[in-house]
Structure formats: structure tokens, C-alpha cells
Amino acid sequence: MPEASLAHPEDARIEAAVRVVLGSMAGDLTAAEAALLAELEELGRTVASTKQEIARLKVDDITDSHIPRATDELDAIVEHTAHATNEILDCCEVLENIIPRIGEEQAQALQGVTTRIYEACSFQDITGQRIGKVVAALKAIEARVASITGRYMGSREPPAPEAPPTEGRRLAEGPQLPGAGISQADIDRLLSDF
């Protein structure tokens, strides 16, 4: 196994020790055992090659550029939709201020319309939460990539331990995909059943 492929001195020491032991046994090996040793050596070369390929990955591009750029873009989407939603809500509030000054029939119609707009504007909360889930997934990928490559690039610092999540945090998953969650009617039945 080429020693240059090993990023850590302790890996090289372990490998050297194993080679010495195997080398000392070579004269006593049967044909089957020699074949097995050859297989093990080939496997070792494959592992070393994979280590080199991982170490050569441009991880910095992923962790310093691609993922931060993607999360910034997603944050910008949330910001823009929040801005647009607030503009819509501003307009609704202006319309509601007109209601006392118009006839009853028109007032009822206008009230109904503004209510529907308020209900529709809750999309911003739902989309914001969905985008938040995507950002969290990207950050998890970033951390996993950094962990795997750091293993072969000299950094072996273990991640800082996290406090165990509360039940509320553990169960918080945000909006479900269409068809995956339960309906308001199902929830009402569940509450009455307990």
C-alpha cells in the first residue's frame, strides 16, 4: 500500500506493522492463504486509492461556496415572499378601513374578500417552513461532507456534542408533503377520541 496515500502518521504505522506481521508469515502460507493475502493487499490498495480521491475532492468549493450560495438564495426567496405578503396585507388593511364608509352589501362582500386574502397569505409561512427544511438538509450535507473529507485531510476533531432535543423540537418537522399529513377533520376526530 503506498504510504504517500495516508494522511495520518498513525495510519502509516499501523499499516507498516501489519505488513511486517504478514511478511513474516509469508513463508508459512498455503496457496489459499497466499491468495487471500493477495486479495487483502488489493483491497488495501483500493482503500488507499479511494482515500486519495476523497482527499483530492474540492470540498472547499462545496462548503465555502456552493452550499452557502444556495442557502443565501433560499433565504432571499423567503425575504422576497415576506415583503410581497406584507404589501398584500397593507392593501387589505386599507380596504378594511374603507368598509365602515360603504353600504352594507358592499361591506360584506369586501369583508369576505379580505378574509380570503388573509387566509391565502398564510402561504408565506408554509413556504418559509418548507424552504427552512431544505436549508437544514443542505447544512446537514455540508457537515457530513466536511466530516468524511476531514477524516482524510488531517482534521479529526469530533463534532461538539449537542444537548438532547426536547419533545417539541424532536417532533417539529414542519409541513408535510401533500397527502402525507392528516386533515383538520382527522385532527378534530383525534382530539375527541383521546
Added chain:
Amino acid sequence: MDKNTQVLIVDDYKTMLRIIRNLLKQLGIENVDEATDGQDALAKLRNGNFGLVISDWNMAPMTGLDLLKEVRADPRLKNMPFIMITAESKTENVAAAKQAGVSNYIVKPFNAETLREKIEKVMVHA
């Protein structure tokens, strides 16, 4: 319900706070205060005189479920009507909220009629 009842709405999305506040106004409820997470809400509840909490679930640092548990564990607040309005729509979420003592549970996106119906229901039993 008494339209003068002070209501605390809790959500980390400012637009959702505004939407709920406006829908409550349409129901004639204008005595409304806001908080942006469970800790903020708990401080306001302990120092205030609220008659109803309407809370989101997924907030940081304190979630709505953890807020609910704190409320039910507080001798002065334990009987406070508490409605969860959340996008969390799994059976285990509803079960956990019920176990913790939620008064009612509304899944987002919701409509004004559902909000009115649930408020009236919990305030009748308050």
C-alpha cells in the same frame, strides 16, 4: 367569548402574526399581544393577564409544545385556554399536544371559520 379577553398570539413569522391579528380583529377581538417564540411568550404570560394563547409549534429556541408544557406546569397559568396553530400535521404531533393539555389544534393553512369555531369552543369551556 368576552371580546375584551386579552389574547397572546405566538409565531416566529411576522406575517403570520399579522394575519392572525387581522382575523381576530374581524372577529371583534382587538386586545391582542404578540410573541415570537415560547420563551418570549412565557415571560409575557407570567407578567400579564391573558385569557387565551394561540401558538405556533415550530419556533426557536422554545417550541409551542414546550411552551404548552410550561404553561400547564405553572400554577397560575395551568388553566389557560391554549390553541395550537401549526403546519405540524402528523398524528403523533396531535397526540403529543393533547397529552400536554392543548385545548384545541388547528392545522395550517387554516381558514377564518375554523379559527372562529375553535376559539368559541375553547372559550366556552374556559
